[in-house]
Amino acid sequence: MPKVKIPPVLRAQTGGQSVVEAAGDDVGAVLNALTEAHPDLARQLFDDAGDLNRYVNVYLNDEDVRLLDGLGTAAKEGDTVVILPAMAGG
Amino acid sequence: MTPPTDVKTRASGADLISRAKDSIEEVQPTEARDQAADGAILVDVREQHEFEERHIEGAVLVPRGHLESRIEQFVPDRSGRVILYCATGIRSALAAKTMMEELGYEDVASMAGGITLWRDRGLPVVTPRALTQEQKERYSRHVLVPEIGLEGQLKLLDAKVLLLGTGGLGSPTALYLAAAGVGTLGLVDDDVVDASNLQRQVIHNTDTIGMAKTESARKAIEALNPDVKVEEHATRLDASNVIELLEQYDIVVDGADNFPTRYLLNDASVRLKKPVVSASILAFDGQISTFVPFEGPCYRCLYPTPPPPELAPSCGAAGVLGVLPGIMGLLQALEVVKLVTGAGTPLIGRLLLFEALGTEFTELKVKRDPDCPICGPNAPEIADEDLGKFPDYDLFCAG
Numbered sequence: 001m002p003k004v005k006i007p008p009v010l011r012a013q014t015g016g017q018s019v020v021e022a023a024g025d026d027v028g029a030v031l032n033a034l035t036e037a038h039p040d041l042a043r044q045l046f047d048d049a050g051d052l053n054r055y056v057n058v059y060l061n062d063e064d065v066r067l068l069d070g071l072g073t074a075a076k077e078g079d080t081v082v083i084l085p086a087m088a089g090g
Numbered sequence: 091m092t093p094p095t096d097v098k099t100r101a102s103g104a105d106l107i108s109r110a111k112d113s114i115e116e117v118q119p120t121e122a123r124d125q126a127a128d129g130a131i132l133v134d135v136r137e138q139h140e141f142e143e144r145h146i147e148g149a150v151l152v153p154r155g156h157l158e159s160r161i162e163q164f165v166p167d168r169s170g171r172v173i174l175y176c177a178t179g180i181r182s183a184l185a186a187k188t189m190m191e192e193l194g195y196e197d198v199a200s201m202a203g204g205i206t207l208w209r210d211r212g213l214p215v216v217t218p219r220a221l222t223q224e225q226k227e228r229y230s231r232h233v234l235v236p237e238i239g240l241e242g243q244l245k246l247l248d249a250k251v252l253l254l255g256t257g258g259l260g261s262p263t264a265l266y267l268a269a270a271g272v273g274t275l276g277l278v279d280d281d282v283v284d285a286s287n288l289q290r291q292v293i294h295n296t297d298t299i300g301m302a303k304t305e306s307a308r309k310a311i312e313a314l315n316p317d318v319k320v321e322e323h324a325t326r327l328d329a330s331n332v333i334e335l336l337e338q339y340d341i342v343v344d345g346a347d348n349f350p351t352r353y354l355l356n357d358a359s360v361r362l363k364k365p366v367v368s369a370s371i372l373a374f375d376g377q378i379s380t381f382v383p384f385e386g387p388c389y390r391c392l393y394p395t396p397p398p399p400e401l402a403p404s405c406g407a408a409g410v411l412g413v414l415p416g417i418m419g420l421l422q423a424l425e426v427v428k429l430v431t432g433a434g435t436p437l438i439g440r441l442l443l444f445e446a447l448g449t450e451f452t453e454l455k456v457k458r459d460p461d462c463p464i465c466g467p468n469a470p471e472i473a474d475e476d477l478g479k480f481p482d483y484d485l486f487c488a489g
Contacts, residue, residue, distance in 0.1 A: 008374065008375045009372070009402070009403065009408075018445070018447075054394055055393070055394075055396060055397040055398070055401070057392070059454050062453060064455070082443075082452065082454065084377075084441075084454070085401050086349070086392075086393035086397055086402070087372045087375070088346070088347060088348050088352055088370055088396075088402055089258075089347055089370050089371045089404060089408075089410060090254075090255045090258060090260070090344075090346050090347040090370060090415075
């Protein structure tokens with residue numbers, strides 16, 4: 001199963017876990033599996049139309065999925081999905 | 091009396107020099123100039139102090155006494171054309187013999203008459219600025235590293251770097267850039283030192299609690315390195331002062347603690363084409379990237395809109411491990427040194443994440459966004475008062 005890295009600001013919604021395994025053969029399916037297991041994440045990741053919120057960057061391994069096939073980007077065993085909101089702390 | 095037999099075989103210094111010159115190729119200064127223009131590497135084998143007084147432009151310094159230990163750093167290719175010179179052509183002849191016969195270089199020549207004849211022929215030399223004796227001692231470990239060297243140190247001394255924030259990130263960055271001899275450090279911060287800062291903001295100390303952070307930081311910097319000129323800007327960056335402030339500096343280090351400042355800085359830095367080394371921290375996580383306008387992506391290419399307040403807590407609200415900004419701030423200082431000296435590969439187009447609990451680094455690619463409203467090809471003109479703004483500007487958390 002692909003792994004999903006959860007940023008600090010969303011870990012309250014995953015019970016404190018920073019890495020969660022989620023099944024799916026594309027990034028959208030992986031994120032859906034993630035939000036099924038942790039429903040509070042859905043509102044943070046997706047807008048009402050089901051698209052990724054623009055303030056959340058999602059990477060498959062080291063590539064921004066928006067520059068690949070978006071939520072349709074194929075994911076496989078061993079891949080890492082990184083959820084990355086901007087941080088401002090200094 | 092019969093003299094000892096080895097006296098006959100012992101050569102004088104003059105003999106050795108003469109034999110060396112016979113066994114190597116010598117070129118005239120004009121030939122050396124032409125060949126250097128065609129790609130031959132010019133190596134000055136004199137001592138550091140002679141090189142500092144004057145040398146031929148483009149030459150690298152490898153004193154003859156360090157030839158065996160250092161030449162490979164500067165001339166890794168043993169088959170390429172190399173021309174050595176010294177003051178008069180003697181040390182370079184001996185060094186050329188060593189390089190050909192003992193170090194395996196295949197195409198080495200010595201410049202006849204050295205830099206003395208070069209100058210007599212009316213050819214140009216550069217007379218670089220030198221370090222003072224005190225600076226030579228202070229920066230000796232930089233000068234020894236080929237990637238920095240004297241030239242890099244002089245660039246650092248000439249550099250003007252603006253630090254946005256003298257807090258968690260700005261403290262270590264300022265200390266190490268000051269130690270490195272960055273000639274001018276501008277400090278932007280309108281805060282005063284609080285006891286709760288001292289767990290991570292190491293440029294301040296117990297005695298400076300209650301003092302303006304810029305003043306507290308200036309005192310620490312001046313105690314560390316009197317070469318550094320500190321400019322205090324005890325103000326908050328806003329649309330009315332950002333352009334004027336940035337114009338005075340070469341590089342900006344973003345250690346701001348809020349999104350409005352980060353977007354404002356980005357928009358102004360793109361307009362002025364100033365590189366920004368940007369880092370942020372929260373709890374155990376840090377991010378860093380270097381934004382060089384039009385060469386790589388800008389902050390808005392990476393983060394087109396800020397997150398809503400519930401996803402953007404400040405360190406004051408969420409806490410931060412004190413060591414974390416030390417690590418991220420020093421990565422920022424490293425980026426600045428690389429940008430100033432030209433050494434290495436900066437984090438342009440790369441976002442480096444650090445997770446402190448697992449001690450884990452993750453690198454992500456960041457590309458320029460063709461639709462970026464600030465650095466994209468179709469970006470509109472933005473009035474000064476609109477820098478840093480976006481539709482939901484007032485909605486999100488400030489600090």
